[in-house]
Amino acid sequence: MTQIFAYIPHQNGVAEDIAMEYPAAAQKIDASASLTAIVTGSGADLDAVVNEMTSIYSEVIKIDNADLAYPNAEVVRKALVNIIPGDAVFLTAHNTLGMDMAPGLSVKMDSAYAADIVDIEGIEGSTLKMIRQELGGAVSTHVESDISNGAVLTIRPGSFAPVEGGSAGGSITDKSSDAGDLSVKRKFLEIVEAEVGDVDITKSDVLVSIGRGIEDEENIEIAQELAEAMGAVVSCSRPIVDAKWLEKSRQVGTSGQTVKPKVYMAMGISGSFQHLGGVKGNPFIVAVNKNPKAPIFQVADVGIVEDILDFMPELTESIQDL
DSSP states (O other), rough: OOEEEEEEEEETTTGGGGTHHHHHHHHOTTOEEEEEEEEEEEEHHHHHHHHHHHTOOOOOEEEOOOGGGGOOOOHHHHHTTTTTTOEEEEEEOOOOOOHHHHHHHHHHHEEEEEEEEEEEEEEEETEEEEEEEEEGGGGEEEEEHHHHHOOOEEEEESSSSOOOOOOOOOOOEEEGSEEEEEEEESOOOOOOOOOOOOOGGGSSSSSEEEEEGGOSSSGGHHHHHHHHHHHHHEEEHHHEEEEEEEESBBBBBBOOOOOOOOEEEEEEOOOOOHHHHTBBBBOOOOOOOOOTGGGGGGSSSEEEOOOHHHHHHHHHHHTTOO
């Protein structure tokens, strides 16, 4: 039976959404596998996440250390090497921490390494078959890894169906004393919060998000009219911010804001991993793009092949006529 360990990222005492997605990924690796959550940190925030995870995982490993209060990849890696068995499969999010931590961890464990996994096809013997995406999601790559000596996998957030938490029933194992020496050369200094703009897109239930398909700064007014008709807020992808057409605070993505709307209108957005990495909470996604092969259609609940400059005014008029 495969041993699978999942690293739980968290902030301010709240686990990130991927904590609820790991079980689905583990099920695809080995339905009979034992799945254990690992939570690192310090103090009350750590305890809150550990207790939350007992409603999802049958076993939760807790590593409490002041040096882990901020998730410094170098420190977390040193702790994990002393906790994870060498032949286990380790899952972590494909985010800034996971991308920093995972490659070195696989070297320390002398295990296989696969990054940015979006699906798992199963296991045959000791060969694990997985799917990655290349070229901004335009190409799917089928990958095989020998995991007989374990594996470290980074999972793209939002790729697997989240599970619902039940009643607390999982056991908690405190392995803080097993983490070993956590002294490192690289140290955390401070968190610099991004400047808040005139609109907080993270609080909106409905977003009209625009990408390259808007074509010109003057056309943003068309999106604004649609947003006003829907009671929504205008957000955007990175190219719009790079062009200085909208402020950084309106950017959705891994280098922008993380949003959890109920409805996400992706207007002229291709749907790169970097953009979709900022869309959480399983919203209803409506995608409009004149390129029928745009990656956004792979995740959209409704996909419409159309020029947004023609589509948005018509939708606005239809809503106003209701």
